[in-house]
């Protein structure tokens with residue numbers, strides 16, 4: 001008896017523990033259901049017939065992908081169609097799942113979820129798939145072969161799957177979904193879904209932007225100034241490497257009649273579709289938006305910076321209006337990349353540092369190489385104190401990128417003298433002439 005008691009106690013405790021865990025989860029699930037039985041019509045926005053927004057804003061995260069600053073936040077968009085069948089289009093980053101589930105339950109208003117369409121598996125969208133499955137254990141997940149490989153890899157999910165291929169359709173009742181594969185429009189499993197009844201494109205990351213959507217959801221409800229720079233910065237940082245896949249996707253979708261784009265980040269595009277598609281087309285062809293010159297320089301003690309100022313002054317004197325100087329140690333790379341995508345001219349400058357390029361400059365060049373940036377009117381200059389190494393690194397970089405070099409690059413030994421001052425001005429002049437061609 002004495003010997004058995006502790007055993008029973010442990011047994012019961014273990015059972016209780018499992019039970020407690022289940023109850024806790026069920027309680028968590030019930031929280032929103034019981035509290036909000038009535039549908040909160042005010043907060044539900046019907047974007048188009050039967051189509052609702054259930055995405056969330058993230059103003060807490062400092063760095064997207066733990067790398068790119070998002071001072072204006074980001075939204076993880078998700079949508080529901082309520083038809084004879086119900087469908088959810090992508091989920092949200094897991095840290096925002098509480099608010100997300102609340103919205104989904106509110107929109108479904110007691111109905112079950114029939115389909116979860118997974119256009120993109122990256123965790124900023126796929127992060128809440130497992131939670132959705134817990135709330136709706138019978139939900140059928142719609143994706144392609146690559147989606148399913150990732151579903152298994154991330155969540156161990158292998159059942160209740162419905163595989164779609166290029167051109168397949170799925171009827172929700174009134175709404176007909178059409179699937180188009182868009183591999184490497186960020187990740188290999190990416191697809192986009194077109195609701196031909198509503199003429200709505202669920203475009204995954206494409207046409208997305210940094211910046212939360214505050215209050216409004218549609219482009220017609222928002223002040224779009226906030227997104228002008230942020231959309232380009234999102235493209236340059238996140239999608240910039242995938243110019244060719246974006247081009248392929250744009251060509252594939254060009255015959256499709258689209259009246260609304262539901263991207264996974266930022267505003268829902270309606271009146272601005274042409275402008276936004278035009279920008280993605282331009283960026284993915286590595287074409288500049290405007291004539292202008294970015295000077296990205298590294299400088300520890302001001303010598304290289306002084307040269308950069310001289311070059312910038314010459315650019316101005318010879319008629320360039322859009323000139324942006326970035327100190328690579330201060331400007332985050334995403335802002336520099338964004339300006340490089342925007343303007344046609346690029347000058348990079350670096351001191352020699354331990355027989356190499358200055359680390360910040362090296363890192364920027366590496367990012368340009370990763371993105372296989374094309375069509376730049378390029379030049380460079382540098383400084384050193386005993387043995388110039390920046391020049392030869394720049395020459396190699398230009399060769400690797402297959403970029404032509406404009407003017408006569410130079411490197412000053414120690415402080416800036418008359419000859420190199422003259423060369424800096426000549427370089428500015430040559431660049432000014434080249435960007436205006």
Ligand SMILES: Cc1cc2nc3c(=O)[nH]c(=O)nc-3n(C[C@H](O)[C@H](O)[C@H](O)COP(=O)(O)O)c2cc1C
Pocket residue numbers: 298299300301302303304305351352353354355356383384385386387388389414415
């Ligand atoms: C940490 C450090 C490493 C350097 N390494 C080299 C080098 O390997 N070769 C060289 O010629 N100069 C080297 N220099 C000298 C700088 O390239 C030179 O002072 C340059 O003008 C600095 O430009 P800044 O004033 O724009 O920082 C080095 C300087 C520092 C501070």
Ligand SMILES: [Fe+2]
Pocket residue numbers: 120122186187205
């Ligand atoms: Fe993505």
Ligand SMILES: [Fe+2]
Pocket residue numbers: 122124125205264265
């Ligand atoms: Fe994303």
